[in-house]
Structures are given as C-alpha cells and as structure tokens.
Amino acid sequence: MSPELVVDLAAIRHNVRVLKELTGTAMMTVVKADGYGHGLAEAARAAREGGADWIGVATIAEAVALRESGDTGRALCWLTTPGDDWAAAISRDVDVTVYSEAALIEVLATGLDARVQIKVDTGLHRGGAPRAQWEGLFARAAAEGVRVTGLWTHFSSSDEPDDPANDDQERAFDEALALARRHGLDPEVTHLANSAAAILRPSARRDLVRCGIASYGLDPAPGHTPDLGLRPAMTARAHLALVKAVDAGDAVSYGRTWTASRPTTLGLVPAGYGDGLPRVGGNHAEVWVAGRRRPVRGRICMDQLVVDLDGDDPGAGAEVVVFGPGDHGEPTAQDWAEACGTISYEIVTRIGGRFTRTYVDTDRLGP
Numbered sequence: 001m002s003p004e005l006v007v008d009l010a011a012i013r014h015n016v017r018v019l020k021e022l023t024g025t026a027m028m029t030v031v032k033a034d035g036y037g038h039g040l041a042e043a044a045r046a047a048r049e050g051g052a053d054w055i056g057v058a059t060i061a062e063a064v065a066l067r068e069s070g071d072t073g074r075a076l077c078w079l080t081t082p083g084d085d086w087a088a089a090i091s092r093d094v095d096v097t098v099y100s101e102a103a104l105i106e107v108l109a110t111g112l113d114a115r116v117q118i119k120v121d122t123g124l125h126r127g128g129a130p131r132a133q134w135e136g137l138f139a140r141a142a143a144e145g146v147r148v149t150g151l152w153t154h155f156s157s158s159d160e161p162d163d164p165a166n167d168d169q170e171r172a173f174d175e176a177l178a179l180a181r182r183h184g185l186d187p188e189v190t191h192l193a194n195s196a197a198a199i200l201r202p203s204a205r206r207d208l209v210r211c212g213i214a215s216y217g218l219d220p221a222p223g224h225t226p227d228l229g230l231r232p233a234m235t236a237r238a239h240l241a242l243v244k245a246v247d248a249g250d251a252v253s254y255g256r257t258w259t260a261s262r263p264t265t266l267g268l269v270p271a272g273y274g275d276g277l278p279r280v281g282g283n284h285a286e287v288w289v290a291g292r293r294r295p296v297r298g299r300i301c302m303d304q305l306v307v308d309l310d311g312d313d314p315g316a317g318a319e320v321v322v323f324g325p326g327d328h329g330e331p332t333a334q335d336w337a338e339a340c341g342t343i344s345y346e347i348v349t350r351i352g353g354r355f356t357r358t359y360v361d362t363d364r365l366g367p
C-alpha cells in the first residue's frame with residue numbers, strides 16, 4: 001500500500017469561514033503551489049464553499065488550472081516573467097498583477113480589457129514596484145486608462161507582530177495609496193495581509209486579506225497566534241513495511257548515526273526524502289504508530305525511514321501517521337517543521353512523491 005495524504009475538505013471550509021468571520025473583510029484564499037500541497041482545484045472549491053470571495057495564485061499557469069477546474073469567481077495572480085501568456089489569464093477573467101511599467105506594457109499589448117492590480121514594494125524587497133517607480137507606474141496606468149482594480153503589498157515580518165517593519169510597511173503602503181489616488185487611480189480593493197497579518201494585525205485587514213497557510217489549518221506565527229480552532233486539513237499516513245528486533249549496540253541507517261542503548265524493536269516506514277520528508281528530520285522527527293509517538297532513528301533515506309517501537313510489535317502493515325491534525329496526539333506538520341528547522345508551509349508543500357492524495361469530507365460523513 002502506498003503512503004497516502006488524506007485531505008479533509010471540511011477542515012479547509014471551516015478554516016476559511018473562521019478566518020472570514022475573524023477579519024470581517026473579503027477573503028482571498030491562496031492556493032498557489034498546488035494548494036500548499038493539498039490540491040489546487042480541491043482547495044479552491046472547498047474555500048469557495050467556506051466563503052472565499054477571491055482565490056489567489058502565483059503564476060498564470062496556476063490561474064489557468066484554477067479556471068480549468070471550473071472556478072468562475074474573482075481570482076488574482078501575481079508572479080510573471082517577461083513573455084508570459086498574459087492573455088491566458090486575462091481572457092479567463094483573472095485579475096493580473098504588475099510590478100513594473102514593462103509588465104504593464106505587456107498587458108496593454110494583449111489588447112484585452114484587463115483588470116490590473118499593482119503591487120508595490122514597501123520593504124520586503126522581493127516582488128512589487130520599488131518606491132522610486134511608483135509615480136511612473138501610476139502615471140502610466142492612469143494615462144493608458146488601465147482598469148486598476150487593486151493596489152497591494154506584502155509584509156516581510158507579519159509572523160513577528162512586534163517587528164517595527166510591519167508599521168513601516170503599512171505606512172509606506174498608505175503613501176503609495178495616496179499617490180495612486182493623486183494620479184486618479186481608484187482601486188476597488190487594497191490589501192496587504194497574509195495569514196499572520198490577517199489574524200494578528202487588524203489595521204492591515206483593509207478591503208481584503210490573502211490567507212494561505214491558515215486556510216489549511218496551520219499556524220502562520222507559532223508562539224503568537226491565538227487559538228482560533230483552525231483544523232489542519234492534511235494527514236500523511238503510511239503502513240509499516242517491516243518490524244524487527246535489534247540488540248543494544250546495533251546502529252541504524254546510513255552513517256550509523258544512532259545506536260540502540262538497549263534491545264528494542266524497529267519499524268520500517270516506506271517514505272523518505274524522495275517523498276518530501278526532509279532528510280534533516282532524521283533523529284529529530286516523530287511519527288505515530290500503535291497509539292504512541294515514535295522517534296525516527298538514524299538518517300531518513302530516499303524511500304524509507306526507521307522508527308523506534310520501544311519493544312512493541314504492532315506487526316508489518318500497522319498504520320503510521322507521519323503527521324496529522326494532532327487530535328489524538330499524533331505529530332503535526334508544525335512538529336515536523338520544528339524537528340527539521342523549517343516552517344509548516346514547507347512540510348505540507350513539499351510532501352508528495354509516492355504519497356497518493358485522497359479527499360474526505362468529515363462534514364458529509366456519518367448518518
């Protein structure tokens with residue numbers, strides 16, 4: 001049996017509803033990178049059912065995939081390179097984002113009546129128009145009669161709510177907005193907030209918030225986020241390939257980085273870094289087998305990893321929960337992130353390989 005990712009669509013629906021109620025703004029659910037590993041089409045559908053007014057994706061290819069899945073609501077994409085097929089997004093009624101006059105010219109060259117959003121860089125120094133180009137870009141958009149439907153930016157440090165960079169960026173955004181208005185632009189929506197800012201920074205909510213990770217039930221700002229009752233949507237599970245006994249002094253896996261100090265039993269889990277489990281989780285991460293958390297012993301390999309069953313023998317074929325919602329004590333994607341020195345985003349987005357994805361809807365089960 002191949003390992004499985006079980007995605008609970010009811011959890012996504014619930015999380016979107018909770019976030020929308022909390023923020024009191026329009027909600028964009030972000031489904032880039034295959035819905036953070038949960039499936040772009042399925043995540044978008046569940047999000048719409050939960051009340052998502054907008055769907056956000058990074059690339060035009062993702063926007064096309066969204067439309068091909070049957071989604072017809074408002075949608076925004078925001079990551080392009082010169083020569084991209086802008087018409088593919090615009091003709092499918094997707095709002096596109098420009099960071100530069102060069103991009104705006106490409107949009108105009110399609111000859112289509114595009115809905116264009118302008119992204120300004122207020123301090124992340126990643127995408128978005130740098131301050132020195134705001135005026136030129138706004139003036140050009142106004143002169144060409146571009147339908148500017150949005151003005152937006154993105155925080156660098158919203159998961160650190162006390163970082164003064166958040167205030168600085170919000171102030172810079174208001175300056176950009178005032179400048180855009182002086183040029184006669186009147187964006188339908190202004191937006192800054194990702195999940196962490198949507199939850200932790202009411203001043204950043206504006207017309208619309210762009211929630212990714214929290215929509216999947218994961219914590220955008222561990223240590224800062226209040227308990228909102230969000231439900232992790234993804235469970236990764238597998239079945240033990242083998243159980244065996246080892247003696248004190250026996251070392252486990254490549255490089256012999258862990259040695260048993262007592263006789264114990266080991267379980268072989270048929271999933272590894274080839275399936276997106278970070279190799280650095282070796283000797284740090286845990287999985288759930290037979291009612292307990294079991295530590296990963298030794299290095300995680302390409303196709304497999306070994307866990308310490310502490311003398312228990314649940315038998316080959318026993319279920320392994322690699323991570324899940326945590327309701328029964330099983331490790332979560334956040335636990336894996338901490339064991340691997342990363343963030344939960346990376347755990348759920350990278351898992352794949354030989355895991356097959358299936359969907360359940362816990363609202364629609366039962367009598």
Ligand SMILES: *Cc1c(COP(=O)(O)O)cnc(C)c1O
Pocket residue numbers: 030032078154193194195196210211212213214220
């Ligand atoms: C990914 C992304 C988001 C969502 O961020 P989360 O932290 O997952 O909520 C929002 N806006 C932009 C521009 C993004 O790239």
